[in-house]
Amino acid sequence: MKTGKILLIGRPNVGKSTFLNNVLNQKVAITSPKPQTTRFIIKALYADERGKIIFVDTPGIFGRTKDPLSKKINEKSLAAIHENVDVLIYMIDHTIRRDFEEARILGIVRAIKKPKILVINKIDIKEPSYLPQYIYLESEFQHVFRISALKKQHVKPLLQKIFDLLPEDSLKKIPEIEQKTPYPLLNIDSKTFIAELIREKVFLMMGEEIPYSTTAVVDEIRERSDELTYIKARILTTNDRYKKMLIGEGGRKIKEIGSFARKEVALATGKKIYLNLTVQTDPHWQEVYYS
Numbered sequence: 116m117k118t119g120k121i122l123l124i125g126r127p128n129v130g131k132s133t134f135l136n137n138v139l140n141q142k143v144a145i146t147s148p149k150p151q152t153t154r155f156i157i158k159a160l161y162a163d164e165r166g167k168i169i170f171v172d173t174p175g176i177f178g179r180t181k182d183p184l185s186k187k188i189n190e191k192s193l194a195a196i197h198e199n200v201d202v203l204i205y206m207i208d209h210t211i212r213r214d215f216e217e218a219r220i221l222g223i224v225r226a227i228k229k230p231k232i233l234v235i236n237k238i239d240i241k242e243p244s245y246l247p248q249y250i251y252l253e254s255e256f257q258h259v260f261r262i263s264a265l266k267k268q269h270v271k272p273l274l275q276k277i278f279d280l281l282p283e284d285s286l287k288k289i290p291e292i293e294q295k296t297p298y299p300l301l302n303i304d305s306k307t308f309i310a311e312l313i314r315e316k317v318f319l320m321m322g323e324e325i326p327y328s329t330t331a332v333v334d335e336i337r338e339r340s341d342e343l344t345y346i347k348a349r350i351l352t353t354n355d356r357y358k359k360m361l362i363g364e365g366g367r368k369i370k371e372i373g374s375f376a377r378k379e380v381a382l383a384t385g386k387k388i389y390l391n392l393t394v395q396t397d398p399h400w401q402e403v404y405y406s
């Protein structure tokens with residue numbers, strides 16, 4: 116049996132969270148086409164007959180870090196990177212151009228002296244492709260995989276490689292592995308996870324800067340009966356104009372967001388969910404919820 120900690124690192128949007136969800140066969144990390152979707156470090160447990168792996172999904176290192184939230188997220192990502200990891204997965208997206216943000220992450224990756232795997236993701240997409248801009252990396256890394264995290268192409272051989280790179284060491288103890296949670300998620304409680312699902316819907320359904328000015332909080336989860344769970348949650352946004360847009364005409368938007376979120380929570384828990392979802396203006400949520 117092998118055990119180990121695997122760090123996922125790469126620019127926002129390259130597909131780290133999609134990869135994690137598809138390896139675990141269960142959604143633990145929210146995903147969206149917009150950067151900054153992941154705001155938390157996520158630690159999730161994968162286990163099979165080969166052993167146990169903790170995946171550490173990082174929110175990505177942003178190139179521009181003017182706003183305080185991105186700064187905080189960056190600090191957390193950097194702290195996770197300096198935790199003791201056994202293997203590092205550096206993921207790139209060949210459908211976007213190489214830029215200074217990539218260079219910054221590559222600098223961090225180079226400084227980590229651990230077994231590393233270069234993963235070129237989204238190979239299901241043929242165009243656009245900037246693969247020639249990344250090819251030079253293939254000679255720098257000992258292990259290279261071209262995968263589609265979304266379509267689950269070449270994910271199995273990558274997982275096998277991760278196990279191959281871990282030392283055979285059944286006595287090695289990783290404290291988090293001993294933790295017993297009903298879920299593969301090791302560091303996020305159910306309130307936070309449900310809030311994340313709501314936030315994901317906002318990322319998927321709202322345009323412009325609204326997702327970035329928004330967070331979600333779950334105040335209460337109450338089992339009303341064996342089948343029905345009541346959840347009270349709020350979407351917080353920085354100003355009244357966004358609040359109006361989130362509510363939508365006649366409350367249509369918030370109903371839609373709530374309905375998608377509710378269905379997903381119901382699916383994840385196998386229970387009927389009553390979701391009481393409201394929108395509030397709170398210009399200071401960044402300081403309160405991401406301190």
Ligand SMILES: Nc1nc2c(ncn2[C@@H]2O[C@H](COP(=O)(O)OP(=O)(O)O)[C@@H](O)[C@H]2O)c(=O)[nH]1
Nearest residue numbers: 128129130131132133146147148237263264265
């Ligand atoms: N076509 C395609 N899209 C992908 C693939 N992996 C991820 N995506 C999409 O890329 C976007 C960003 O993915 P996400 O996992 O949130 O990226 P992260 O920021 O690195 O965690 C989402 O819209 C995903 O559906 C892939 O292999 N192929």
Ligand SMILES: [Mg+2]
Nearest residue numbers: 131132152153
């Ligand atoms: Mg992510």
